[in-house]
Amino acid sequence: MLLLFNKPFNVVCQFTPHEKHATLKDYISIPNVYAAGRLDTDSEGLLILTDDGGLQHRLSHPKHKQIKTYWAQVEGVPTQADLMPLQHGVDLGDFVTQPAQVKIIAEPDQLWQREPPIRERKNIPTTWLELKISEGKNRQVRRMTAHVGFPTLRLIRYAIGSYTLDGILLGQYQEVSLVR
Structure with missing residues (x-):
């Protein structure tokens, strides 16, 4: 079984109760x-769930290099030159990232309202980026954009490999066939 879940902001990626936040159990009643993989509590978007341990390993283990596509709303207006270091890999102190594919995009059409909304500053514009990475270390995309001077305000994982959020409403999941 393979489920694609559109995880809302402030939901913890666990089924056991959490004292402050909603968990996956509040949205998914399918046992086992x-x-x-995971998404931080303050990140949104695609989370894949399965009852197949081997598949879970293939989807989440870094050696399999699944490309993950993120939409990041960043503070400021980066130029292509500002984003170049991300395309070559950046030293985040504890590791150097693999090169990312990154481009400036329009605000995605299928975007939902976030609750609560991001903080907005009248004098500081925001920009949407699409980043594709093959890693997925803790808070990696947020750390990468901050490293080049454009902190992430909102982060949405749109795709993992060929699986996407297309057609999945916020807080909903869809059972899909395995793409080989």
């Missing part, structure tokens, strides 16, 4: 499925 587990997340293949």
Whole structure:
């Protein structure tokens, strides 16, 4: 079984109760499925769940290099030159990232309202970026954009490999066939 879940902001990627936040159990009542990877509580978007341990490993283990596509709303207006270091890999102190594919995009059409909304500053514009990475270390995209001077205000994982959020409403999941 393979589930694609559109995880809302402030939901913890676990089924056990959490004292402050909603968990996956508040949205998914199917027993014996587990997340293949994680999303931070303050990140939104695609989370894959499965009841197949081997598949879970293939989807989440870094050696399999699944490309993950993120939409990041960043503070400021970067130029292509500002984003170049991300395309070559940046030293974040504890590791050097693999090169990312990154481009400036328009605000995605299928975007939902976030609750609560991001903080807005009248004098500081925001820009949407699409980043594709093959890693997925803790808070990696946020750390990468901050490293080049454009902190992430909102982060949405749109795709993992060929699986996407297309057609999945916020807080909903869809059972899909395995793409080989």
